[in-house]
Amino acid sequence: MNAKVWLVDDDLSVRESLGFLLKTVDYDVADFADVAALDAASDQQAPLRGCLLLDVRTPAIGGLSWLNDETRRHPLLPVIIMTDHASIEACRHAFSHSAFAFFIKPLDIEPLLQAVFQAMNESELRARRA
Template sequence: MTNHVYLVDDDEAVRNALSLLLETVGLNVRSFASPETFLMQAADLTPGCLILDIRMPAISGLKLQEKLTDQGVSWPTVIISGHGDIEACRRAFRNGAIDFLSKPVDEQDLIDAIQKGHAELETRRQASEERAEAVALVRHLSAREQQVLEMIAKGLTTKQIADALILSPRTVESHRAAIATKAGTSSAAELTRYWLDAQAE
């Protein structure tokens, strides 16, 4: 699981204090004094949890969040604010923030939010790996096996597949056995997941 945290705040004292806190619990923290600096480096960074100050010169934390979303960067984000702005809070959550914390930030609340963000990233990573595995499996199947797998995913029985493809049930069973061998499972539910994951890529 990733332990990367990216802190963007124009207040040096806040950056130093939060960086020290998070490093003491084993997190890999990089801090940025401005959104512009972060944006220039974002494409080269390992995915992690973002901590954004809501009020910064030129580009606010909310605007930075929106710019990152436009660039396809949708990392879990914690917004911190010195002002209890309800509308800003709503906007942050609409843009996908996982938490909105008021300054002075409660240390445990921040750590909990980051752990939640890292768990979300891990879930995404696992889902991405499963999709890649499914794509590789489907590409490894013959054209006929892909047809059979698609029909399995649609819930068709062996007889229905045989009728649709003008094959004997025995031939369909042979294709199903070959698919099961390549997939490492004969479970219709698992085979359906493989097919759907492959189509999602």
């Protein structure tokens, strides 16, 4: 399976603008309004490759809960956390559950693109080791 950027954010404008930006720099992007939609779309594709841009607050299952429960199922997928409700505790929790990077909205695009690039490379390294 080809690596892609998996984007989960309940805000349509974030999905559209960030998805457009990532596509302009040649990433294959799949976007979802919540983690349930991501899980449904990727159910037959585990383990996922590429990177996951994950909003902390999504409907039903929050991003941090998903990170806590699902990263074992997707060991090749570095997770970049995004939030507009930043707290030191959320950041600490994200990194304690293997988040690759943590960004506060509004997103600073250059560091985010650099993190996506690094996460995609990390996914490749993990796939080679697996």
